[in-house]
Amino acid sequence: xxxxxxxxxxxxxxxxxxxxxxxxxxxxxxxxxxxxxxxxxxxxxxxxxxxxxxxxxxxxxxxxxxxxxxxxxxxxxxxxxxxxxxxxxxxxxxxxxxxxxxxxxxxxxxxxxxxxxxxxxxxxxxxxxxxxxxxxxxxxxxxxxxxxxxxxxxxxxxxxxxxxxxxxxxxxxxxxxxxxxxxxxxxxxxxxxxxxxxxxxxxxxxxxxxxxxxxxxxxxxxxxxxxxxxxxxxxxxxxxxxxxxxxxxxxxxxxxxxxxxxxxxxxxxxxxxxxxxxxxxxxxxxxxxxxxxxxxxxxxxxxxxxxxxxxxxxxxxxxxxxxxxxxxxxxxxxxxxxxxxxxxxxxxxxxxxxxxxxxxxxxxxxxxxxxxxxxxxxxxxxxxxxxxxxxxxxxxxxxxxxxxxxxxxxxxxxxxxxxxxxxxxxxxxxxxxxxxxxxxxxxxxxxxxxxxxxxxxxxxxxxxxxxxxxxxxxxxxxxxxxxxxxxxxxxxxxxxxxxxxxxxxxxxxxxxxxxxxxxxxxxxxxxxxxxxxxxxxxxxxxxxxxxxxxxxxxxxxxxxxxxxxxxxxxxxxxxxxxxxxxxxxxxxxxxxxxxxxxxxxxxxxxxxxxxxxxxxxxxxxxxxxxxxxxxxxxxxxxxxxxxxxxxxxxxxxxxxxxxxxxxxxxxxxxxxxxxxxxxxxxxxxxxxxxxxx
Amino acid sequence: xxxxxxxxxxxxxxxxxxxxxxxxxxxxxxxxxxxxxxxxxxxxxxxxxxxxxxxxxxxxxxxxxxxxxxxxxxxxxxxxxxxxxxxxxxxxxxxxxxxxxxxxxxxxxxxxxxxxxxxxxxxxxxxxxxxxxxxxxxxxxxxxxxxxxxxxxxxxxxxxx
Numbered sequence: 089x090x091x092x093x094x095x096x097x098x099x100x101x102x103x104x105x106x107x108x109x110x111x112x113x114x115x116x117x118x119x120x121x122x123x124x125x126x127x128x129x130x131x132x133x134x135x136x137x138x139x140x141x142x143x144x145x146x147x148x149x150x151x152x153x154x155x156x157x158x159x160x161x162x163x164x165x166x167x168x169x170x171x172x173x174x175x176x177x178x179x180x181x182x183x184x185x186x187x188x189x190x191x192x193x194x195x196x197x198x199x200x201x202x203x204x205x206x207x208x209x210x211x212x213x214x215x216x217x218x219x220x221x222x223x224x225x226x227x228x229x230x231x232x233x234x235x236x237x238x239x240x241x242x243x244x245x246x247x248x249x250x251x252x253x254x255x256x257x258x259x260x261x262x263x264x265x266x267x268x269x270x271x272x273x274x275x276x277x278x279x280x281x282x283x284x285x286x287x288x289x290x291x292x293x294x295x296x297x298x299x300x301x302x303x304x305x306x307x308x309x310x311x312x313x314x315x316x317x318x319x320x321x322x323x324x325x326x327x328x329x330x331x332x333x334x335x336x337x338x339x340x341x342x343x344x345x346x347x348x349x350x351x352x353x354x355x356x357x358x359x360x361x362x363x364x365x366x367x368x369x370x371x372x373x374x375x376x377x378x379x380x381x382x383x384x385x386x387x388x389x390x391x392x393x394x395x396x397x398x399x400x401x402x403x404x405x406x407x408x409x410x411x412x413x414x415x416x417x418x419x420x421x422x423x424x425x426x427x428x429x430x431x432x433x434x435x436x437x438x439x440x441x442x443x444x445x446x447x448x449x450x451x452x453x454x455x456x457x458x459x460x461x462x463x464x465x466x467x468x469x470x471x472x473x474x475x476x477x478x479x480x481x482x483x484x485x486x487x488x489x490x491x492x493x494x495x496x497x498x499x500x501x502x503x504x505x506x507x508x509x510x511x512x513x514x515x516x517x518x519x520x521x522x523x524x525x526x527x528x529x530x531x532x533x534x535x536x537x538x539x540x541x542x543x544x545x546x547x548x549x550x551x552x553x554x555x556x557x558x559x560x561x562x563x564x565x566x567x568x569x570x571x572x573x574x575x576x577x578x579x580x581x582x583x584x585x586x587x588x589x590x591x592x593x594x595x596x597x598x599x600x601x602x603x604x605x606x607x608x609x610x611x612x613x614x615x616x617x618x619x620x621x622x623x624x625x626x627x628x629x630x631x632x633x634x635x636x637x638x639x640x641x642x643x644x645x646x647x648x649x650x651x652x653x654x655x656x657x658x659x660x661x662x663x664x665x666x667x668x669x670x671x672x673x674x675x676x677x678x679x680x681x682x683x684x685x686x687x688x689x690x691x692x693x694x695x696x697x698x699x700x701x702x703x704x705x706x707x708x709x710x711x712x713x714x715x716x717x718x719x720x721x722x723x724x725x726x727x728x729x730x731x732x733x734x735x736x737x738x739x740x741x742x743x744x745x746x747x748x749x750x751x752x753x754x755x756x757x758x759x760x761x762x763x764x765x766x767x768x769x770x771x772x773x774x775x776x777x778x779x780x781x
Numbered sequence: 782x783x784x785x786x787x788x789x790x791x792x793x794x795x796x797x798x799x800x801x802x803x804x805x806x807x808x809x810x811x812x813x814x815x816x817x818x819x820x821x822x823x824x825x826x827x828x829x830x831x832x833x834x835x836x837x838x839x840x841x842x843x844x845x846x847x848x849x850x851x852x853x854x855x856x857x858x859x860x861x862x863x864x865x866x867x868x869x870x871x872x873x874x875x876x877x878x879x880x881x882x883x884x885x886x887x888x889x890x891x892x893x894x895x896x897x898x899x900x901x902x903x904x905x906x907x908x909x910x911x912x913x914x915x916x917x918x919x920x921x922x923x924x925x926x927x928x929x930x931x932x933x934x935x936x937x938x939x940x941x942x
């Protein structure tokens with residue numbers, strides 16, 4: 089038996105580029121090894137060898153009227169003589185009349201089902217007598233061999249590698265599954281009418297990142313090894329050298345596939361064109377046809393968004409948190425406390441398309457689309473992404489007047505050093521509730537005690553995911569740091585936050601963090617500081633004020649403007665009064681409505697700024713509150729001369745993971761949890777204050 | 782109390798509203814200016830009654846209130862020094878749209894409404910800048926009121942957490 093170590097001893101060849109031009113030779117590219125030939129009658133040897141290595145072989149097979157990827161035993165399970173006729177919204181199996189095993193394009197399933205399973209248990213949480221424990225659920229990744237991987241799907245695996253393996257917080261389960269899988273590619277010679285890998289530069293030639301690449305001829309396969317594992321497999325199978333004629337025929341078949349597809353999407357400058365069309369009326373037109381059924385994201389081999397679900401026992405003392413595939417097309421995907429950032433289908437369609445073809449470049453340095461065409465075939469109403477792209481962002485602008493782009497799309501991902509959170513473990517750490525203070529009728533501050541150094545060295549503006557077993561962990565800003573702990577100020581607005589607000593001293597909770605990028609205090613050294621905040625928004629700015637007042641000499645004039653709904657909704661009222669008594673900062677507060685007993689100001693917080701006479705050109709502003717309030721504030725600050733790059737806001741979006749893996753919190757090209765939540769207005773560009781983003 | 786002309790001009794120029802008027806307009810208004818002081822709690826205007834003066838808050842803080850039966854008086858806005866109250870002295874039907882109460886001891890610059898209306902009707906060169914400043918002040922107030930109407934700091938309905 090071949091051991092795993094023996095089989096996996098050699099690293100795979102380096103990731104191949106994705107040249108749009110045809111590869112030099114499909115039978116030699118990606119490896120210097122001479123091509124071998126494996127007669128069809130001997131093909132089962134490959135399966136035997138992989139199974140002898142203790143692997144489960146996954147490959148194409150007929151099921152439910154389609155060719156899907158599933159566990160297969162050998163050649164007999166492959167779709168012999170079958171092809172798939174595909175067009176927008178339609179898929180039919182068709183006999184080909186020739187005895188080939190891989191004479192189809194791609195089916196509804198993709199390999200991500202095996203590298204990134206639809207459901208995955210993550211942690212087991214227990215809560216007994218108010219004491220919580222969280223343990224990671226250790227999984228032994230299956231030893232898999234993928235047989236029949238198309239070039240587009242190799243590209244898809246590489247795209248997901250960038251999301252899951254190369255980010256600041258790698259997904260351990262994905263990395264383990266991917267490393268344990270052998271990739272046997274089969275070049276595509278039967279593209280469907282929905283294929284466009286040629287435009288996306290991913291195929292049909294298999295040019296790298298495989299262990300073994302096959303090109304099917306009637307009598308067998310031209311075989312190219314792409315790694316030491318592949319060389320070993322080829323050696324053990326016993327291939328003979330391929331003849332020049334076999335290599336030429338293989339090359340001709342793949343070239344024929346390329347020619348049939350053509351180049352349906354002019355991709356040069358596509359990300360910029362797409363972002364420039366952010367206000368196109370066409371989004372609403374597509375939304376009239378789109379059912380928001382999520383089929384496109386489920387069949388997409390690169391879509392990676394997930395949610396966290398909780399399943400608890402009947403007593404509620406033990407719960408398993410699990411990850412499940414989610415889709416940006418679901419109504420609840422961008423929902424937050426009391427609102428939804430993308431309530432309309434047109435918002436969600438635009439999010440999907442602009443993310444896939446534009447935002448992905450900045451996030452991962454690549455397109456999110458590999459041109460496999462699955463989303464076209466499996467759309468029940470036949471929306472063809474190629475056609476939509478050309479209407480909304482065609483080379484001629486699609487006849488639509490475009491506006492200034494949202495933000496430039498950077499072809500290289502952001503540098504890793506801007507995301508200093510790689511040391512954060514995903515599993516929650518337990519901290520003790522040492523004290524509880526009721527701030528307002530619906531806001532509570534928890535004093536949490538911990539000796540965990542990383543939790544104590546967070547920056548103002550960072551947050552934690554606060555977890556109780558059985559309840560989805562919400563992101564909560566840290567509202568003060570202490571030498572032996574920190575505070576969380578929480579508004580009871582839903583099930584999780586209500587549970588957190590009802591905790592008592594002596595109980596424990598789980599926290600993950602500190603997460604995200606905090607306020608850039610150093611940007612305010614030597615400058616005036618203006619803090620504008622409203623409602624619960626004071627909580628994430630409180631640690632900033634703590635530092636500013638502790639290091640008062642580093643800053644110029646300091647002004648705090650605070651707005652609340654009513655006098656009784658004012659957070660930290662005693663502290664505000666104390667601050668107002670200091671002579672080294674100005675404190676102004678206002679409420680939206682009040683009874684006759686209130687002698688302070690009434691009016692939106694921006695009215696505190698409208699008659700200001702100070703010079704904003706020396707100031708750095710830190711703003712936190714509802715997005716609409718921050719927008720109004722930013723306008724007034726701009727009128728006072730505060731530069732957009734010096735206006736810092738903290739953005740709210742739905743977050744499920746906190747580390748940039750679940751995809752929920754995307755705002756333009758940014759993950760709010762990882763790249764924010766603090767951004768300058770300059771960084772956000774036109775994504776700030778826009779409906780549906 | 783009628784202000785002395787020079788003092789009145791300085792006082793007017795020192796306010797946000799007055800500073801937006803050209804010098805010739807301020808000079809034209811000066812003869813009509815009076816200064817009035819109010820103790821905390823004093824009622825300056827009452828909702829529904831005739832508005833006799835356009836006023837500029839010079840010091841203190843006044844509350845614009847609406848009465849809601851069963852809720853009592855509700856403060857919608859406070860007006861800070863520099864800003865105006867009593868715009869209904871210029872705009873028909875010259876009836877106060879809200880009750881105005883001094884929250885803190887306050888000082889107001891008052892311009893007699895009837896006289897001001899007569900001057901504005903007679904002199905477009907005065908009317909243009911006065912109306913523009915008035916419009917600007919009311920636009921600020923309208924914008925602020927719209928934001929208040931959104932009730933941004935509350936959490937409507939349920940949410941996933």
